[in-house]
Amino acid sequence: MDSKDIINPINGTFLPHLLLPLSQLLALTLPPFKLRKHIFVPIIAGLLGATYTTHFANTAAGRALAGAHWTVALGTLEKLLFGVPEKDYWRNGKPRQEAMAMSFGFAKFRWALSLLATQRGIGWNFQVKGVPSMKAPESKWPFLAYQFQKWAKSYILSDLLYTYFDTYHHYEGINMAFMDLRARTWSGSLLNAFCAGAKLYFPIQMHYCFASIVSPMQDWPPAFGDISKATSVRKFWGSFWHQFIRKIFAGYSDFLARFLNLRPGTNFNSYFKLYVSFAISGITHGLMTYTMPANRFHSFNDRFLSVFTCFVGNAMAIHFEDIVINIYGRLGGTKKVDKLWKRLPLCPKLIMSDTVISLVDSSIYMLHAAIHHPYRLALYIIVIYFTRRILNRLLVPPSISVAPRIPTYLPFGIDFIVWSAYYNSTNQDLKLWSTIFRRYGRGTAPYTAEVVLGGDRVIFTADHENIKAVLATKFSDYGKGPKFYHDWKEFLGDSIFATDxxxxxxxxxxxxxxxxxxxxxxxxxxxxxxxxxxxxxxxxxxxxxxxxxxxxxxxxxxxxxxxxxxxxxxxxxxxxxxxxxxxxxxxxxxxxxxxxxxxxxxxxxxxxxxxxxxxxxxxxxxxxxxxxxxxxxxxxxxxxxxxxxxxxxxxxxxxxxxxxxxxxxxxxxxxxxxxxxxxxxxxxxxxxxxxxxxxxxxFNMRIALDDTSLPRGGGSDGNQFISVKKDTIIAYxxxxxxxxNDLYPATYSNGDKFPDANTFDPERWLHPSVLHTSEKDADASDMKASGFNNKEWSPRPWxxxxxxxxxxxxxxxxxxxxxxxxxxxxxxxxxxxxxxxxxxxxxxxxxxxxxxxxxxxxxxxxxxxxxxxxx
The missing domain is CATH 1.10.630.10 (Cytochrome P450)
Known part of the structure; x- marks a missing residue:
C-alpha cells in the first residue's frame, strides 16, 4: 500500500467516553429528586456530543468497548426528559416495583448498570424480541467465572480485530475511500470478511456476558438469550438485533410490495421486501452519521455510502445463505450435515456471509475497472453467464424431466422479472402469458414452460391436463403452501383461501x-x-x-x-x-x-x-x-x-x-x-x-407440497411428464x-362456423352437442356440476x-x-x-x-x- 494511502490515527483523550456511562449510572442510581432532570440532561448531552468531536475522537478498540453506545445515552436522556426511568424502562410489574423501592446503594447501582447494559431491561427485551429464555444455572460463582472468562476472551479477540480495521482504515466495517483494485485483492477480501464477521460477533457476546454478570441471579442467563444460539444470519437479524426497529422497516417494505402489486407468496416478493428493509435501515443509519462531527478525512463515501452498502450487504448475506441451503436441499442433503449446520455457531456463518459480501464488493470494483478495458469486460460477462448456468443446473438437476426453459440472461432471472413487471404494469398480462407459450412451448403440447426466478423454479401452464393434475388427480401434492399462508395470514387468516x-x-x-x-x-x-x-x-x-x-x-x-x-x-x-x-x-x-x-x-x-x-x-x-x-x-x-x-x-x-x-x-x-x-x-x-x-x-398458483410430477410438457414432443420437486411454484x-382455439374451435364436426376463441359469441353454447369421448369418463361429473348437459355443446372436461x-x-x-x-x-x-x-x-x-x-x-x-x- 502506498504511503499516501495511510491516514495517521487521531489522538484524543479517553475521558468523555468514560464519564458518559458514569454520569448515566449516577443519574439512575441516585434517588429521584426534583432537579435530577435539570442537572443530568445537559451533562449527558454535552458528554455525548464531546465523544464525537474531533478532539475526543479516538478510534481505539478500548473506547468502542468500554464506552456506552450512543443510542443508550439517548435512551437515558429520553427517559429523564419525558418520564421516570424507574417506571418507564421496565414493562413488567415486579422489576418496576423493585426499582421504585430501591434506595441509593449497591443494589440500585447494579440495577442501573444492568439497565444500561441491556438497553431497555431484561424483561422488556424478552417481551419484544420473543427469544425463549434459557435454563438458569444452579451455582452462582462458577457461572460468574465462566461469564467473566468468556468476556475477557471476547475482549482480546475484539481488540485485535478493531486494531486490524483501524490500521487498514476499515472503520466500522467498510471504508469506500480505500476500496480500489490495489487494496481489494481476493485474499484481502477473505481476510477482511473474516474480521468483519468476527468483529460483529465478539462485542455482542461481550454485551451479553456483561449483562449476565450485573443482573440479579434469578435473571441468569438474560432472557433475551445467548448470541451463540442464533443458528443463522437470518435468525440473528430477525430475532436478536433491533427487533422493534426492524418491524417498522418491514412495514414500509410490505407497503411498497403491495403498492407495486408484487404477487404474494413468491420468493421475489420475499427477497424484495428483505432488500428494501435493509436499504431503508442503511439509509437511516447513513443519515445518522451526519449527526456526528467528522474529522477532515471523512467524505460522503466514508460516512453515508459505507454504512448503506454494509446494510445492503447483510441482505445479500441472508440471500446467499438461503441459496446455499436451497441448493444443498435440492441435491439431496444428509441429516448429518443438517444437524452440523444447526449446531454450528453464528460466528462462522457471519464470516462466511461477510466473505460473500466482500467478494461481491470486489466484483463491483472489478466491473468498474473493466469498463475501461473491453477485454476485461468481456471476460467478466463470460464469468457471469457460466455462473448463472451452473446455479440453474444446481437448482434444477438435469436428471429430472423439465418443461421448455424460458431463457434469462441476468442472475436470478432479473431480466424476466423486469419484463413481466412491465407487462403487468401496462395491463398486458394476457399478452405476456400468450407470448411465453408461443415462443417457448414445445411439440403438440406447447402450453407449458418454466423459468428459475430468484432461486425459485416456476412452471407456467395453460394445459388442461396439467391443471387437472394440480387441482384434482394429484390434489394432495399441491396446495397454497406455508409461504402463501404466512404472507396472507394477517388478511385471510385461516380461511379456505390461505390454508391446506x-x-x-x-x-x-x-x-x-x-x-x-x-x-x-x-x-x-x-x-x-x-x-x-x-x-x-x-x-x-x-x-x-x-x-x-x-x-x-x-x-x-x-x-x-x-x-x-x-x-x-x-x-x-x-x-x-x-x-x-x-x-x-x-x-x-x-x-x-x-x-x-x-x-x-x-x-x-x-x-x-x-x-x-x-x-x-x-x-x-x-x-x-x-x-x-x-x-x-x-x-x-x-x-x-x-x-x-x-x-x-x-x-x-x-x-x-x-x-x-x-x-x-x-x-x-x-x-x-x-x-x-x-x-x-x-x-x-x-x-x-x-x-x-x-x-x-x-391467474392462479399452487406450491408443490412434496416431490411429484405433471403429466405433460416434458420431452422433445411436449407429451412426456415433468418432474416437480417440493416447493416448486405452479402458475396456471x-x-x-x-x-x-384448439379447445374452442371455430369449426365444428358438422361444418358449422363460429368466431375464433377470442371473440365473444354466446351462440357456441347453444350449438347441438357433439359428444366427446372424454365426456363419458368420470370427468363428465365435473361438467354436470357446472350446469352442462348433452343437449347443447359443452367444452371438454377441465x-x-x-x-x-x-x-x-x-x-x-x-x-x-x-x-x-x-x-x-x-x-x-x-x-x-x-x-x-x-x-x-x-x-x-x-x-x-x-x-x-x-x-x-x-x-x-x-x-x-x-x-x-x-x-
Missing part, C-alpha cells in the same frame, strides 16, 4: 351449509338491492344518463353479500363508505346459544354469521371465514357483471334476443323465479361466454386456456374452469350464477337497450389484480325504448 390440509377442510366445512339449494333459491335477498340498482341506472325523471356500472356493481354485490352473510346490508349503494364487520360479530356473539339455534332454524332469521357463531365463539375464526366469503361473493361477481355489460353494450342484437327470452319466461310485472332463470338458455349462454372470456381469477392461467375445479371448486358458483342472472333479468325488464359511452381505446383493457376487471370501468347509458329504425 385439516385447516382447509374445517374452513370449507364451515362454509358449505351457507350454499344449500334452499338458501340459493330464495331470491328475496337480491330483489331489494336490484330495485336500488336500477333506479341508479337512470336520471331522476327516468332519462338516460352516463353511469359507470363497474362501480355500481361492486357496491351492489357488497350490499347483497353483507345482507346474505349478516342479515343486514351496509347499503353502500346509498352511502359508498366502508364499514367494518366487527360490530356484526360482537352483536352476534352476545346472543345466547338457544337464541342462535332459533335463528338458524328459521329461514327468516338465518344468516351465515349466526350459523358460524353457533359453531364457534372464536371471533377471529368467524372473521376469517367472513372475509373469505365476502371477498369471493363481492369482487368476482361484480367483475363478471361488468364484463357482461361491456359486451352487451356493443351487441344490441344480443340484448334484443335476451329481452325476447325474458319475455317468454317471465310474465310482465313479475320477478323471475329460480326455475325460470335456469330455463333461460340464452341468458346462461351469455354468462358462460363471459366467464370463459373473462374468468374472475385469470384459466384466461389463456379458455381462449385457446377446459372450462371459471370456478376452479376438483376439491377446491367454488362452493358459491350456483349462488353467483343466480345473482348475476337475476340482476341481468331485472335490468333488461326495465331497459330496452344499452349503449357504450367510452372511447374505443379505453374499452376492454384487462386489469389483472387478483380479480380480472375492466381497467377504465364500463361507462354506458340505458334506454327504456328501442332505437328507431331508419326507413
Amino acid at each position: 390440509g385439516r385447516l382447509w377442510q374445517d374452513a370449507r366445512g364451515l362454509i358449505k351449509p351457507l350454499f344449500l339449494r334452499q338458501r340459493i333459491e330464495d331470491l328475496a335477498v337480491f330483489e331489494k338491492h336490484t330495485v336500488k340498482l336500477t333506479r341508479m341506472l337512470q336520471g331522476p325523471e327516468g332519462q338516460p344518463i352516463d353511469v359507470d356500472v363497474k362501480d355500481l356493481f361492486f357496491r351492489f354485490t357488497l350490499d347483497v353479500a353483507t345482507d346474505f352473510l349478516f342479515g343486514q346490508a351496509i347499503n353502500s349503494l346509498d352511502n359508498p363508505r366502508e364499514q367494518f364487520m366487527e360490530v356484526f360479530i360482537s352483536e352476534t356473539l352476545s346472543l345466547e346459544r338457544d337464541e342462535l339455534e332459533k335463528l338458524t332454524k328459521s329461514d327468516r332469521g338465518y344468516t351465515f354469521l349466526s350459523a358460524l357463531a353457533l359453531y364457534t365463539r372464536d371471533a377471529k375464526q368467524i372473521r376469517d371465514q367472513l372475509v373469505a366469503v365476502l371477498l369471493a361473493g363481492r369482487d368476482t361477481t361484480a367483475a363478471t357483471l361488468s364484463w357482461v355489460l361491456h359486451e352487451l353494450s356493443g351487441h344490441p342484437d344480443m340484448v334484443r334476443r335476451l329481452r325476447r327470452e325474458i319475455a317468454q319466461h317471465v310474465k310482465p310485472g313479475q320477478n323471475p323465479s329460480f326455475a325460470e332463470l335456469k330455463a333461460m338458455k340464452y341468458l346462461q349462454a351469455i354468462l358462460n361466454e363471459t366467464l370463459r372470456m373473462y374468468p374472475a381469477i385469470p 392461467t384459466p384466461l389463456v386456456m379458455m381462449r385457446r 377446459t372450462y374452469i371459471p370456478f376452479n375445479g376438483g376439491p377446491r371448486i367454488c362452493l358459491g358458483q350456483q349462488f353467483a350464477l343466480t345473482e348475476m342472472g337475476y340482476t341481468l333479468v331485472r335490468i333488461f325488464q326495465q331497459f330496452a337497450r344499452v349503449e357504450r359511452r367510452m372511447e374505443p381505446d379505453e374499452m376492454g383493457i384487462l386489469s389483472a389484480n387478483i380479480v380480472l376487471t375492466p381497467k377504465n370501468g364500463v361507462r354506458v347509458a340505458f334506454f327504456k325504448e328501442e332505437e328507431e329504425e331508419e326507413d
Whole structure:
C-alpha cells in the first residue's frame, strides 16, 4: 500500500467516553429528586456530543468497548426528559416495583448498570424480541467465572480485530475511500470478511456476558438469550438485533410490495421486501452519521455510502445463505450435515456471509475497472453467464424431466422479472402469458414452460391436463403452501383461501351449509338491492344518463353479500363508505346459544354469521371465514357483471334476443323465479361466454407440497411428464386456456362456423352437442356440476374452469350464477337497450389484480325504448 494511502490515527483523550456511562449510572442510581432532570440532561448531552468531536475522537478498540453506545445515552436522556426511568424502562410489574423501592446503594447501582447494559431491561427485551429464555444455572460463582472468562476472551479477540480495521482504515466495517483494485485483492477480501464477521460477533457476546454478570441471579442467563444460539444470519437479524426497529422497516417494505402489486407468496416478493428493509435501515443509519462531527478525512463515501452498502450487504448475506441451503436441499442433503449446520455457531456463518459480501464488493470494483478495458469486460460477462448456468443446473438437476426453459440472461432471472413487471404494469398480462407459450412451448403440447426466478423454479401452464393434475388427480401434492399462508395470514387468516390440509377442510366445512339449494333459491335477498340498482341506472325523471356500472356493481354485490352473510346490508349503494364487520360479530356473539339455534332454524332469521357463531365463539375464526366469503361473493361477481355489460353494450342484437327470452319466461310485472332463470338458455349462454372470456381469477398458483410430477410438457414432443420437486411454484392461467382455439374451435364436426376463441359469441353454447369421448369418463361429473348437459355443446372436461375445479371448486358458483342472472333479468325488464359511452381505446383493457376487471370501468347509458329504425 502506498504511503499516501495511510491516514495517521487521531489522538484524543479517553475521558468523555468514560464519564458518559458514569454520569448515566449516577443519574439512575441516585434517588429521584426534583432537579435530577435539570442537572443530568445537559451533562449527558454535552458528554455525548464531546465523544464525537474531533478532539475526543479516538478510534481505539478500548473506547468502542468500554464506552456506552450512543443510542443508550439517548435512551437515558429520553427517559429523564419525558418520564421516570424507574417506571418507564421496565414493562413488567415486579422489576418496576423493585426499582421504585430501591434506595441509593449497591443494589440500585447494579440495577442501573444492568439497565444500561441491556438497553431497555431484561424483561422488556424478552417481551419484544420473543427469544425463549434459557435454563438458569444452579451455582452462582462458577457461572460468574465462566461469564467473566468468556468476556475477557471476547475482549482480546475484539481488540485485535478493531486494531486490524483501524490500521487498514476499515472503520466500522467498510471504508469506500480505500476500496480500489490495489487494496481489494481476493485474499484481502477473505481476510477482511473474516474480521468483519468476527468483529460483529465478539462485542455482542461481550454485551451479553456483561449483562449476565450485573443482573440479579434469578435473571441468569438474560432472557433475551445467548448470541451463540442464533443458528443463522437470518435468525440473528430477525430475532436478536433491533427487533422493534426492524418491524417498522418491514412495514414500509410490505407497503411498497403491495403498492407495486408484487404477487404474494413468491420468493421475489420475499427477497424484495428483505432488500428494501435493509436499504431503508442503511439509509437511516447513513443519515445518522451526519449527526456526528467528522474529522477532515471523512467524505460522503466514508460516512453515508459505507454504512448503506454494509446494510445492503447483510441482505445479500441472508440471500446467499438461503441459496446455499436451497441448493444443498435440492441435491439431496444428509441429516448429518443438517444437524452440523444447526449446531454450528453464528460466528462462522457471519464470516462466511461477510466473505460473500466482500467478494461481491470486489466484483463491483472489478466491473468498474473493466469498463475501461473491453477485454476485461468481456471476460467478466463470460464469468457471469457460466455462473448463472451452473446455479440453474444446481437448482434444477438435469436428471429430472423439465418443461421448455424460458431463457434469462441476468442472475436470478432479473431480466424476466423486469419484463413481466412491465407487462403487468401496462395491463398486458394476457399478452405476456400468450407470448411465453408461443415462443417457448414445445411439440403438440406447447402450453407449458418454466423459468428459475430468484432461486425459485416456476412452471407456467395453460394445459388442461396439467391443471387437472394440480387441482384434482394429484390434489394432495399441491396446495397454497406455508409461504402463501404466512404472507396472507394477517388478511385471510385461516380461511379456505390461505390454508391446506385439516385447516382447509374445517374452513370449507364451515362454509358449505351457507350454499344449500334452499338458501340459493330464495331470491328475496337480491330483489331489494336490484330495485336500488336500477333506479341508479337512470336520471331522476327516468332519462338516460352516463353511469359507470363497474362501480355500481361492486357496491351492489357488497350490499347483497353483507345482507346474505349478516342479515343486514351496509347499503353502500346509498352511502359508498366502508364499514367494518366487527360490530356484526360482537352483536352476534352476545346472543345466547338457544337464541342462535332459533335463528338458524328459521329461514327468516338465518344468516351465515349466526350459523358460524353457533359453531364457534372464536371471533377471529368467524372473521376469517367472513372475509373469505365476502371477498369471493363481492369482487368476482361484480367483475363478471361488468364484463357482461361491456359486451352487451356493443351487441344490441344480443340484448334484443335476451329481452325476447325474458319475455317468454317471465310474465310482465313479475320477478323471475329460480326455475325460470335456469330455463333461460340464452341468458346462461351469455354468462358462460363471459366467464370463459373473462374468468374472475385469470391467474392462479399452487406450491408443490412434496416431490411429484405433471403429466405433460416434458420431452422433445411436449407429451412426456415433468418432474416437480417440493416447493416448486405452479402458475396456471384459466384466461389463456379458455381462449385457446384448439379447445374452442371455430369449426365444428358438422361444418358449422363460429368466431375464433377470442371473440365473444354466446351462440357456441347453444350449438347441438357433439359428444366427446372424454365426456363419458368420470370427468363428465365435473361438467354436470357446472350446469352442462348433452343437449347443447359443452367444452371438454377441465377446459372450462371459471370456478376452479376438483376439491377446491367454488362452493358459491350456483349462488353467483343466480345473482348475476337475476340482476341481468331485472335490468333488461326495465331497459330496452344499452349503449357504450367510452372511447374505443379505453374499452376492454384487462386489469389483472387478483380479480380480472375492466381497467377504465364500463361507462354506458340505458334506454327504456328501442332505437328507431331508419326507413
